[in-house]
Structure formats: C-alpha cells, structure tokens
Amino acid sequence: MIKTLIVTHGNLADELVAAARTIDEELARGVHPLSLPWDVDFDIARETVTGRLQELDEGSGVLVLTDMFGGTATNLVLPSLEEGKVEVVTGVNLPMLIKLGSLLDRGLELHELARRVVAAGQRSIHVASEFLGSRG
Amino acid sequence: MIKTLIVTHGNLADELVAAARTIDEELARGVHPLSLPWDVDFDIARETVTGRLQELDEGSGVLVLTDMFGGTATNLVLPSLEEGKVEVVTGVNLPMLIKLGSLLDRGLELHELARRVVAAGQRSIHVASEFLGSRG
Numbered sequence: 001m002i003k004t005l006i007v008t009h010g011n012l013a014d015e016l017v018a019a020a021r022t023i024d025e026e027l028a029r030g031v032h033p034l035s036l037p038w039d040v041d042f043d044i045a046r047e048t049v050t051g052r053l054q055e056l057d058e059g060s061g062v063l064v065l066t067d068m069f070g071g072t073a074t075n076l077v078l079p080s081l082e083e084g085k086v087e088v089v090t091g092v093n094l095p096m097l098i099k100l101g102s103l104l105d106r107g108l109e110l111h112e113l114a115r116r117v118v119a120a121g122q123r124s125i126h127v128a129s130e131f132l133g134s135r136g
Numbered sequence: 137m138i139k140t141l142i143v144t145h146g147n148l149a150d151e152l153v154a155a156a157r158t159i160d161e162e163l164a165r166g167v168h169p170l171s172l173p174w175d176v177d178f179d180i181a182r183e184t185v186t187g188r189l190q191e192l193d194e195g196s197g198v199l200v201l202t203d204m205f206g207g208t209a210t211n212l213v214l215p216s217l218e219e220g221k222v223e224v225v226t227g228v229n230l231p232m233l234i235k236l237g238s239l240l241d242r243g244l245e246l247h248e249l250a251r252r253v254v255a256a257g258q259r260s261i262h263v264a265s266e267f268l269g270s271r272g
Contacts, residue, residue, distance in 0.1 A: 008155070008230075009155065009158070010151055010154055010155045010158065011147070011151050011154075012148075012151045012152065012155055012230070015146055015147050015148045016148065018146055018147075019144070019145065019148055019203065022145070022146065022174050023207075038158050066264075067155065067229070067230045068229075068230050068231045068234065068260060069231075069260065069262060069264070069267065071159075074264070078264060078268075081264065081265055083265070087263060087264070087265060088263070088264035088265070089261065089262065089263055089264065090231075090260060090261060090262050090264055090267075091229045091230075091231050091261035091262070092229060093203070093204075093228060093229040093257075093261075094144075094148070094204050094207075094227075095203075095205075095227050096261075098204065111263070111265075114263045115263055118262060118263055121227070121229075121261040122258045124204060124205065124226060124227035125225065125226060125227035125229075125232075125254050125257040125258050126205060126225065126226050126227070126254060127224070127225055127247070127250045127251055127254055128202075128205070128210070128214060128224035128225065128226055129217055129219070129224070129247075131205065131226075132214075132217075
C-alpha cells in the first residue's frame with residue numbers, strides 16, 4: 001500500500017493526523033506525521049526525511065503532504081521527488097486526509113493518487129454561504 | 137479591520153496560527169484561533185463561538201475559517217452566518233493564512249475577502265512535480 005508522510009514545521013502534522021484519527025481511526029491508516037522543529041538544521045532534517053521515506057516505501061511509493069509551496073518543509077522534501085517513488089502535494093488540509101482514507105484501497109498509482117488528493121483538497125475549500133446557496 | 141477566527145476541534149487552529157506567526161508575526165495580525173475540545177458540549181461551544189464573534193466584530197464583520205464542511209466545528213459556526221457580518225470558509229490551510237496577511241489591508245468587503253481567501257487556498261494545493269514542470 002502507498003504510505004503517506006505529512007511534513008510540516010511546528011506541530012501541524014501531528015495535529016492534522018490526530019484530528020483525522022479522532023474523526024475515524026481507520027481513515028488515518030498509513031498516514032504518518034513528521035513535525036520538524038522550527039530551528040532544525042536543514043541537513044539533519046534532510047536525513048530525517050530521507051530516512052522516513054525509505055522506511056515507509058513498501059514498493060508503491062510514498063505520498064508526501066506539506067504545508068505550503070516555498071516553505072521550508074516543502075523545500076526539504078523536493079530533492080526526494082522521484083516518479084513512481086515520491087510525490088509531493090502542497091497545501092495540506094484536513095479534508096485531504098479524510099479523502100485519502102477512501103482512496104488508499106483502490107490500488108491507484110502514486111501520481112494518480114496525488115492528483116485525486118489535490119482535487120479533493122481544492123473542492124473542500126468553499127465560501128460556505130455560496131456552497132449552501134448553490135445546494136438550496 | 138475585518139478580524140479572522142479559526143475554529144477547529146483539537147489544537148489545529150492553534151498550530152495554524154503558531155505556524156503563520158513563526159513565518160511572519162505581522163501576517164497573523166488579527167487572526168485568532170479557537171480550538172475546541174473534541175468532547176465539548178454543542179450548546180456550550182455555540183455560546184463560546186457567538187461570544188468570540190461579537191468580541192471580534194469591529195463593524196466590518198468576521199471571517200471564520202473552519203477545518204471541513206460537515207465537521208462539528210463548521211456546524212457550530214454555520215448558524216452565525218450573516219451577510220456582511222459573518223462569512224465562513226471551509227478547508228483551512230496554512231497558505232490561506234499567509235495570503236490573508238496581504239489581503240486585510242486592502243479594505244475589501246467581507247464576502248470579497250472570503251472569495252479571495254478561497255481562491256488562494258485552492259491555488260496553494262498542487263502536485264509539486266506538475267507545478268515545477270509547468271514552470272520549468
């Protein structure tokens with residue numbers, strides 16, 4: 001199964017996974033947080049990231065979710081990008097993790113999984129009054 | 137100035153604001169976290185939410201960012217929706233908060249601010265390999 005690693009600075013990764021697990025323990029199967037201290041040394045953090053990616057890869061690759069493009073957490077992961085091995089999705093939010101729970105069993109290839117997670121994340125962001133209006 | 141309230145269960149709201157403040161103290165001006173315990177009573181939480189909204193509204197309204205549509209945090213805030221007073225954006229992520237920092241000074245009306253935050257949030261979510269490919 002494809003595993004997921006959430007990489008952020010601060011405790012955001014831990015809190016996202018804790019929230020997903022509280023909603024449904026099963027949803028967060030295979031999703032692992034990696035919260036990095038704000039003052040972490042870049043080279044040390046790169047070693048931590050590459051170590052975790054190797055541990056998690058069972059042959060189908062690892063999906064990495066990061067807080068934001070241009071941020072240090074993303075910059076730490078980008079050197080590991082490799083087709084079919086490591087895909088990175090930026091802008092992580094809670095609905096992406098919830099959606100992941102229903103996508104992981106479908107045997108999707110890594111890049112397709114990343115695209116579906118992106119679509120789910122984008123669709124989850126609404127102005128609630130417009131969304132309710134369009135449904136009503 | 138329009139104030140922003142982030143409402144989530146667990147400590148997600150606190151961690152998002154802490155991350156934004158660590159990136160740039162100025163960016164998180166006027167952004168307030170409200171993290172609710174997972175086992176909070178709905179009626180008590182509604183009182184907390186309405187109290188915070190009243191405190192924060194300086195006349196231009198309050199933008200509320202929540203973790204996900206259909207989640208309890210969003211359900212707690214939706215009864216407070218009111219044109220020009222309270223707008224709710226779901227699917228909060230860190231890039232939205234960073235973008236807010238540059239939007240708050242522009243004197244936008246509440247609904248327009250909410251739309252721009254939604255657009256920024258959606259645009260922040262990429263498959264990094266595609267994004268890099270399209271730029272390269």
